[in-house]
Amino acid sequence: MCGGGCCRRQRGPDGAPGGRRRGCCGAFLAVLALAVSAGVAFLEGTAGGVSYAGDGWLHECAKWDAEGGRFLASTIFGASVAEVRGGEAEERVVLADPDAAGRVSLGLAVDAPRRRLLLVYADRLPRLGYAALGAYELGSWRRLFLTRLDVPGESTWPDDVAADEDGNAYVTDAWGSKIWKVSPDGALLGVIRNATFKQRPGALNNFPGLNGIVYHPNGYLLVVHTSGGDLFKVDPKTETVRVVKVQGSLKRGDGMELRSRRRGWWSPACRAGWWRAPMTGRPRSSRGSTSGQSTASGRRRR
Numbered sequence: 684m685c686g687g688g689c690c691r692r693q694r695g696p697d698g699a700p701g702g703r704r705r706g707c708c709g710a711f712l713a714v715l716a717l718a719v720s721a722g723v724a725f726l727e728g729t730a731g732g733v734s735y736a737g738d739g740w741l742h743e744c745a746k747w748d749a750e751g752g753r754f755l756a757s758t759i760f761g762a763s764v765a766e767v768r769g770g771e772a773e774e775r776v777v778l779a780d781p782d783a784a785g786r787v788s789l790g791l792a793v794d795a796p797r798r799r800l801l802l803v804y805a806d807r808l809p810r811l812g813y814a815a816l817g818a819y820e821l822g823s824w825r826r827l828f829l830t831r832l833d834v835p836g837e838s839t840w841p842d843d844v845a846a847d848e849d850g851n852a853y854v855t856d857a858w859g860s861k862i863w864k865v866s867p868d869g870a871l872l873g874v875i876r877n878a879t880f881k882q883r884p885g886a887l888n889n890f891p892g893l894n895g896i897v898y899h900p901n902g903y904l905l906v907v908h909t910s911g912g913d914l915f916k917v918d919p920k921t922e923t924v925r926v927v928k929v930q931g932s933l934k935r936g937d938g939m940e941l942r943s944r945r946r947g948w949w950s951p952a953c954r955a956g957w958w959r960a961p962m963t964g965r966p967r968s969s970r971g972s973t974s975g976q977s978t979a980s981g982r983r984r985r
Contacts, residue, residue: 735767737774744843744938746793751821755800757788764788764802778802778824786813790843790896790938794818794850797867799827801852803841811838816854816865828869843938845896845904853896853904853919860892862906864919875917877924882911895939907936 733754738761745756745767754767756774762783765774783804790803798821806813814833819826832854833839840858847853850867853875862875881889891909898904904917905927912934914927 733767733769735772735774737765737767738776743788744790746791748793748795748821750795750798755791755793757791757802759787759789760807762786762788762804764791764800778819780817780819780826780829782829783815783817786815789841790855792844792846792852793821794846794852796848797850798822801844801846803844803854804829805841808840811840811858814839814841814854814856814863816841816844816852816863816869818852818869830865830869830871832863832865832871840891842891842894843896845898847898847902847919848900851919853898855893855896855906857891857894857909860889860908862893862896862904862917875919875922875924877917877922879924879926880908880915882908882913882926895937897939897941899941905939905941907933907939909936910934912936 738758741759742765743757743759745754747753748755748766751766752768755777756765756767757763758765758776761776761779762785763776763779765776767774778800785807786804787807788802789805792801794801800819800821802817802819804813804815804817812833813831815829815831817826817829832841838858839856841863842855842857844852844854851872852865852867854863854865855861856863860880864872864875866872880893883889888910889908892911893906893915894909895907896904902918902920904915904919906915906917907913908915912929912932914929914933914936916925916927917923
């Protein structure tokens with residue numbers, strides 16, 4: 684469940700939402716509809732979006748590939764990635780890993796310095812067993828690695844991913860509220876677990892749990908908890924977790940994107956240590972409904 688990109692849900696030739704639908708679980712769709720706003724994400728600094736036609740009617744995550752001049756979007760049920768270029772009316776599937784067939788593709792991240800795409804795979808709900816991270820060369824789409832993250836007998840549902848300046852990847856688990864750390868060459872380095880991630884008891888308050896994640900240039904991770912509306916600052920080296928005091932609600936917070944060191948979409952960025960962060964705006968779509976993005980700026984800790 685991820686944002687940070689571009690895409691307005693596509694419509695079929697007759698104007699109806701969708702196009703061809705794929706088989707899915709109704710309960711899953713109900714949960715997803717409540718938890719995410721992946722159907723609509725807006726370009727920074729614009730009032731509109733990019734409309735396009737594509738296969739299926741529910742996409743998950745969208746990211747901008749600056750060098751490629753395109754948006755890349757995970758297709759969920761297609762377990763694939765599609766590209767959307769400006770001025771084009773249709774998406775084009777560019778990546779479909781046969782070893783991920785039957786899974787769902789969720790969060791993705793463009794690792795620009797290494798010209799690769801990181802993509803999270805999970806089981807189709809209600810199954811909670813499979814979790815993997817794939818890495819692919821941008822352009823050739825050659826697979827660099829496909830790393831399994833799950834442990835036999837443990838329920839899990841991986842969600843979003845971010846990369847640090849060294850190429851390490853961090854994947855959130857929306858079911859278990861933990862973070863996997865994967866090396867640049869695909870080795871599973873460890874798992875960040877902390878009781879702080881669960882601020883409230885009960886399943887309804889913890890699924891979806893950890894969701895959108897970004898790496899801040901100052902060396903820490905920012906992670907949003909969808910059901911609880913909490914924002915966490917995580918030190919990936921010490922695994923220390925602190926709650927950022929947000930003045931405003933991040934309930935149902937999804938994907939995150941840093942606009943700068945001080946500002947971000949959905950989750951507020953802070954110029955110093957990310958101790959407090961008041962929400963500064965909640966843009967609205969042209970139809971008057973909340974667009975699913977919130978902006979905020981932060982203050983230094985006093």
